Amino acid sequence: MTNTVNKPVLLIVMDGWGIGSGGHEDAIAQANTPVFDRLWSGYAHTRLFTHGPYVGLPAAKDMGGSEVGHLTMGAGMILDQGPTRINKAIADNSFFASSALQQVMEVVANGTTLHLVGLLSDGNIHSHLNHFKTLIEYAFEQGVKRLRVHALLDGRDVGIQTAQKYVCELEEDFAYINGNEGFDYGFASGGGRERIIMDRDYDWSKVEQGWNMMVHGQCEQRFPSMLAAINHFRERQPDIVDQDLPGFVIVDQDNQALGKMTDGDAVVMVNFRGDRAVEITEAFELDDFDGFDRGDKPDLTYAGMMVYDEDRNLPKLQLMGPTKVDNPFGKRILELGIKQFRLTETQKYPHVTFFFNGGYRQPLDESMEDYILIPSDKGVSFSDAPQMKAAEIAGKAVELIESGEYGFGLINFANADMVGHCGNMASAIEAVEAVDKAVGQIVEALEQAGGAALITADHGNAEEMLVATKTGHEPSTKHSVNPVPCILFDAAYDGSYQLRQPDAADAALAVPGLSHLAATLFEMMGYAVPDDLNPSLIERP
Ligand SMILES: O=C(O)[C@@H](CO)OP(=O)(O)O
Ligand SMILES: [Mn+2]
Ligand SMILES: [Mn+2]
Structure with a gap:
């Protein structure tokens, strides 16, 4: 040999x-x-x-x-x-001291909205539910008044029809927080990870659809709650896997989207893995972005859980530093x-x-x-x-x-x-x-x-x-x-x-x-x- x-x-x-x-x-x-x-x-x-x-x-x-x-x-x-390092940082509190998280918190301190975007499951391949919960609880402790979750539904790293379980867990947290004067936490939009946003092959139509829902509140599918949406699609197609659920927005009684993004808001991408988080990050961060027409792009502060593209240092604000491999085999x-x-x-x-x-x-x-x-x-x-x-x-x-x-x-x-x-x-x-x-x-x-x-x-x-x-x-x-x-x-x-x-x-x-x-x-x-x-x-x- x-x-x-x-x-x-x-x-x-x-x-x-x-x-x-x-x-x-x-x-x-x-x-x-x-x-x-x-x-x-x-x-x-x-x-x-x-x-x-x-x-x-x-x-x-x-x-x-x-x-x-x-x-x-x-x-x-x-x-x-990544998830091991995040969990350790949460346990020793260093997670909360990052300048990226502090910048996000400052931006929303005077009443604008904190948006969390990410894969809502405990699959631990791209994201973990506990990281959503940690950020939600921290925002509450810090007095952030308004928070919206834009949930990608999984069914690919977890059971095929488990979305409602994770939705209910966050709904419980929201109910507790909203019982306090002046707090308004809830879901804003959702959809299967294979249909919107979490593309990794530059099929921009999937990212565009997610962008229009999350940022502009635009989507034909409009529901009063996450569970109403999930139940609606399952009634029509009983064997639909969560990853394939069409995108939708959550609306109030007047059919207005509950969680559009507006100037001064902050957005945190909760996924730690980069391959399916980088395209939406490009849409949020790049000045010369040409994947699709973003419409009127609000002035937002965007942060990611980790680095999604080291060569281009995307996103600029990262809650956690990268997992370092000093001397990879190729090198x-x-x-x-x-x-x-x-x-x-x-x-x-x-x-x-x-x-x-x-x-x-x-x-x-x-x-x-x-x-x-x-x-x-x-x-x-x-x-x-x-x-x-x-x-x-x-x-x-x-x-x-x-x-x-x-x-x-x-x-x-x-x-x-x-x-x-x-x-x-x-x-x-x-x-x-x-x-x-x-x-x-x-x-x-x-x-x-x-x-x-x-x-x-x-x-x-x-x-x-x-x-x-x-x-x-x-x-x-x-x-x-x-x-x-x-x-x-x-x-x-x-x-x-x-x-x-x-x-x-x-x-x-x-x-x-x-x-x-x-x-x-x-x-x-x-x-x-x-x-x-x-x-x-x-x-x-
Ligand atoms: O499709 C993906 O993103 C993951 C599963 O979530 O699969 P793999 O780790 O094999 O890329
Ligand atoms: Mn693989
Ligand atoms: Mn796989």
Whole structure:
């Protein structure tokens, strides 16, 4: 396994491909995956843990996600992730001392409105309900008189129809606060995260619709309350998943929107994860914004929970500093003079760039790093197009391998995850089969080139397409906490090494996880493993 530049080593992430029970809910077990089966039985392999403490999340059962997964792979160690850092800052009160939060509080101190925008759930992938509650309680303590919540409804990181639970929790807080003279707290607008605002593929129509609702109070769908809206849409379509609920505004008896934004108001984006928060942030912050016509843009103070774009320092006001990865894998190999590529479709653009880089989006050195992004299908449900761009990615990967120019490449296949999020079993099976075929083509090219690859996933999803409920089963649209496969494909494999297996007695740091992949890649490339990385998984007798 010694490497020269023309013996490429790849990290292939089959996003959302976990190891499930093999039962009727497991799309991966039901799919026909001849490539995966052959690689699993013929090469060194293990199971990796991708959730909770194995990726620096606060709770033992916290699901993994793409941001934490790719950040951990790139860092090569377990770091406290955004939600962990926020929770710690809230616990030690440093959260409230940030100059960004203080500026927000000053702006609304004399009677203007504080707007909170964000994903209303406790999924902890993009946001957490407790962070809404913390900000609401703090605003109340500080005497902020008027507060409005613009709620993105989830059903993708939590149960498919759970929005009412989170709405009711905040309604209780509002009822308590509004019992005090002069306070007026409530919801202003809502809608499914897949329909409005939380786009990540520059489909500006989704952001525009959210903007018009939140900022201008404009929307045909108008309801007296959140629950009235949710019930209305569910009556019409009983199986609608919360993420797909149309956008709506909350109105008073005169049909006036309750929470338009006006001059002097402040807006806090409560989401901590950047990929789906940056587009709306651009609309709020950029002077030369041209995504859509913003209409009469009020003079607002805007802050985000964290940084959403480090290259452009967006937003200007951040309640928390970024999660710092001092020496991400891409930067380390750049310093060794290894040419690299990153390849995926645009839905997973953040994953192979700023998530894996722990910050930066653009190549540090364009002559040594090629970031290749194939446009994802737009305006379709991925359950209707489960092949997504797997074939195009494989074709491009083969070309890059054959060029003999690259020492390292990171590839992400979106299918098992994105189609898994739709909750449709038949489509998920097709998605998995598309990835299997694509991986087969890449492995064949690697075989010719004498290269190697780690074939793994950032977290599970498609192996758990149903979850048990009190009365039976319902579709699962979220990630899982199952382990994921990790195969070391090596054209020259002679059986002389294995990958470390999970051992129940191991402490979190030793359990094979995403944090061990950077060191494993160094070893595969024939370089000394840097001392500060979690150790390689390769074991030789
Ligand atoms: O779609 C997303 O934003 C998340 C789930 O909330 O999935 P992933 O972490 O795989 O990108
Ligand atoms: Mn993912
Ligand atoms: Mn996902």
